[in-house]
Amino acid sequence: MSTSTALLTDHYELTMLDSALRDGTAHRSCTFEVFTRRLPNGRRYGVFGGVGRVLDAIEDFTFGEEELAQLAEHRVVSESTLEWLRGYRFQGQIDGYPEGELFFPGSPLLTVRGTFAEAVVLETLVLSILNHDSAIAAAAARMVSAANGRRIIEMGSRRTHEESAVAAARAAYLAGFTATSNLEAGRRYGIPTTGTAAHAFTLLHDSERAAFESQVAALGTGTTLLVDTYDITRGIELAVEVAGPELGAVRIDSGDVGVLARQAREQLDALGATNTRIVVSGDLDEYAIAALRAEPVDGYGVGTSLVTGSGAPTAEMVYKLVEVEGRPVAKRSSHKESRGGRKAAVRRYKETGTAVEEVVFQLAPGASEPVLGPHDRSLQVPLMRDGKRVDDLPGLEENRQRLRHALVTLPWEGLKLSQGEPAIPTVFHTS
Numbered sequence: 049m050s051t052s053t054a055l056l057t058d059h060y061e062l063t064m065l066d067s068a069l070r071d072g073t074a075h076r077s078c079t080f081e082v083f084t085r086r087l088p089n090g091r092r093y094g095v096f097g098g099v100g101r102v103l104d105a106i107e108d109f110t111f112g113e114e115e116l117a118q119l120a121e122h123r124v125v126s127e128s129t130l131e132w133l134r135g136y137r138f139q140g141q142i143d144g145y146p147e148g149e150l151f152f153p154g155s156p157l158l159t160v161r162g163t164f165a166e167a168v169v170l171e172t173l174v175l176s177i178l179n180h181d182s183a184i185a186a187a188a189a190r191m192v193s194a195a196n197g198r199r200i201i202e203m204g205s206r207r208t209h210e211e212s213a214v215a216a217a218r219a220a221y222l223a224g225f226t227a228t229s230n231l232e233a234g235r236r237y238g239i240p241t242t243g244t245a246a247h248a249f250t251l252l253h254d255s256e257r258a259a260f261e262s263q264v265a266a267l268g269t270g271t272t273l274l275v276d277t278y279d280i281t282r283g284i285e286l287a288v289e290v291a292g293p294e295l296g297a298v299r300i301d302s303g304d305v306g307v308l309a310r311q312a313r314e315q316l317d318a319l320g321a322t323n324t325r326i327v328v329s330g331d332l333d334e335y336a337i338a339a340l341r342a343e344p345v346d347g348y349g350v351g352t353s354l355v356t357g358s359g360a361p362t363a364e365m366v367y368k369l370v371e372v373e374g375r376p377v378a379k380r381s382s383h384k385e386s387r388g389g390r391k392a393a394v395r396r397y398k399e400t401g402t403a404v405e406e407v408v409f410q411l412a413p414g415a416s417e418p419v420l421g422p423h424d425r426s427l428q429v430p431l432m433r434d435g436k437r438v439d440d441l442p443g444l445e446e447n448r449q450r451l452r453h454a455l456v457t458l459p460w461e462g463l464k465l466s467q468g469e470p471a472i473p474t475v476f477h478t479s
Contacts, residue, residue, distance in 0.1 A: 058172040066125040074165035079371035082158035088360035092471040097219045098181025099147035142432035148447035154474040156391040171367040181219045182363035188223030194338040199347035202228040204355035216355040244272040260290040270296035288319045297325035313344035397423040403457045409477035
């Protein structure tokens with residue numbers, strides 16, 4: 049079976065392509081821009097995730113014989129368009145914010161330049177990746193901030209689509225999660241993997257002690273034992289009896305985890321297991337994590353809330369045509385207006401390093417550009433040239449550090465979990 053991603057496009061994109069090839073407008077030079085008009089409700093910043101995956105997908109975006117046969121069978125496009133698609137490779141230019149950068153309403157996140165034909169067919173591919181990964185990364189970043197330096201593990205694979213699970217693990221790691229339970233994410237992206245036993249493992253054995261003895265024999269005393277299958281107090285007692293005071297960690301997966309964590313800490317200390325960590329899981333989100341900040345919790349395992357964007361499963365990005373043959377074009381529909389012309393942005397900072405505003409400006413002959421202050425920074429970087437990824441782009445680890453630094457630059461109110469305005473305002477620079 050073909051591994052092409054070409055049919056990860058939308059019917060209407062190919063309909064536009066077919067019509068434009070027929071009327072001769074398909075080869076006009078165009079600029080498309082990815083941006084969001086607003087942040088999801090309650091969010092004060094966005095996190096740009098999925099850039100590396102988008103570049104991979106565009107490089108692999110070709111129409112094989114299986115895809116062309118599908119289009120022909122259902123008469124999606126004409127024969128002449130099928131022939132054009134047979135030789136399709138994106139040959140244009142892409143600039144954008146680097147992965148791990150923060151964004152706000154109106155930020156020109158990705159600029160795609162090429163002919164109308166080669167750029168229009170990328171819309172669904174680009175948006176499906178960026179909207180998903182950016183939503184997960186933003187939710188994960190809020191959780192990491194709430195965890196306040198404590199370990200946090202992604203474990204949501206069983207709560208989403210199998211490929212989304214891998215992408216979500218990557219986005220979570222970008223945002224600062226310590227590890228994932230998803231082994232394919234570890235293989236594909238080099239993310240640290242970790243895991244422990246589920247309740248089924250305890251129930252399999254004739255006793256809780258037998259289950260603990262089996263796990264310790266296989267994984268050593270540094271393992272994490274799940275202690276709440278039956279009675280948590282007895283579970284902790286057995287865990288320490290089996291593994292000794294050097295037991296790595298206990299996991300609590302149900303109940304009032306704050307109260308249980310305090311009781312567990314007291315019991316572990318009384319048993320001499322003063323270095324045994326306490327990990328909690330079970331329907332956690334950023335609010336639950338923040339509520340546990342004062343409790344003796346050493347780590348969190350997050351699943352459902354993470355992989356569903358914690359209430360915001362999309363970053364609400366759009367892919368809009370903003371320039372044709374160097375001429376700005378803009379949508380004027382009520383509540384869905386766009387600003388014409390290719391754009392870039394700079395972020396202004398105080399001397400202390402705190403971000404104060406994002407300035408978006410048009411890149412056009414004769415247009416003025418904002419003057420950079422001593423601490424200001426341009427945001428867009430080259431990503432693809434002539435259809436090829438730019439050499440030496442930062443990898444996942446570097447982008448992870450970029451986001452970590454960017455979050456430190458936000459005003460303190462920008463990290464609040466309560467509803468409010470975007471952390472920094474977007475200003476549109478005019479000539």
